[in-house]
Amino acid sequence: MTGAVLDRLRGGLIVSCQAYPGEPMRDPATMARIAHAVATGGAAAVRLQGPDDIRAAAPGLGVPVVGIWKDGDGDVVITPTLRHALAVAEAGAGIVAVDGTRRPRPDGRTLAATVAGLRERADVTIMADCGSIDDALAAQDAGVDVLATTLAGYTPERARGTGPDLELLDAMAGRCTLPVVAEGRFHTPAQAREALARGAWAVCVGTAITHPETITRRFRAAMVP
Template structure:
């Protein structure tokens, strides 16, 4: 793999911990997310993925690791950092890498993915992670200028079935085709699955729910012992 930005070297072969909470949850607070991020550092995370301007700002102050920042907004299908303005705000909040919807769907502001990436990079100099839902999305995102591609949206856009665990097929195909880092993200719930992602060619693995979402973890255990 050639031509990788040296700022991504810290992520190679490592674990990225996603520190996010859903709207209305008790943990939906920047201080709580920052504490989760600090705990993830102690456990060996190589980077943090976080959502929302206040969370990104506080984690940037507290954690000396690269941060993949995003802003979930809107009711449209494209809601992960859906516009250029959202992306600029995420970069200015302190994220070294801005994650945005990298699918081929129309963006709310009418800009194409390539133009969004170009203008974001010109104005801020950040790296750009494209969250994609299929192999074709990933190839298009690479052509559009993304610095790295994540399988975040596989199973959520209608192009791929929602697999029980990570979509290893898309991960393997993109990893063997693209000359840029491919990040495994989405439904990585066990260490075994995380290891399988690395075996499939992932540059790094993002884990969120299985580490930072107590409500889901409690539900898994409660369901397992219910009779």
């Protein structure tokens, strides 16, 4: 299954469809409509947050779902435990993305133990959201299927710039044997194209496509003299 899923992602655009608590679009039915809209527009996959959104969007979507579950208020919040990962899989995600950093997890399991536990109970592709090259190498050793630059700039190991961390992408594409998804602060199609040219297997874009509040603020800021 994993090989077929990764083949579908190669060279493609993954679109993250998420809204934050309290925002007008924070509703599973709304997220499902957005997911179907971007799939119609050519997205190779969609990234969805939480079992409710995944259950609402997955039926009839026609492209793989990268599922996460953000929970907790500690350092590790992206699918932080095996329980979260299993719930994401059960909701209908064919790809389960988990925190791929080396930070302690709330349930005390290592990433390798989480991966092993998930594989025992679900036939899914496992993505590790990493923040550094050391994270990526450790996640690869832990047995995941695909790596992502999602957490670049969100851990102390790398500074957070205004755009994507292409230096980390270069390092991961050059030193890791697994496919690497470029994700985080992609604002333009040109940046996405450059990421593919630099070795990304696929590119994940969220805010620049699916977050109207942020898009509107950028236009307004550019219009102010």
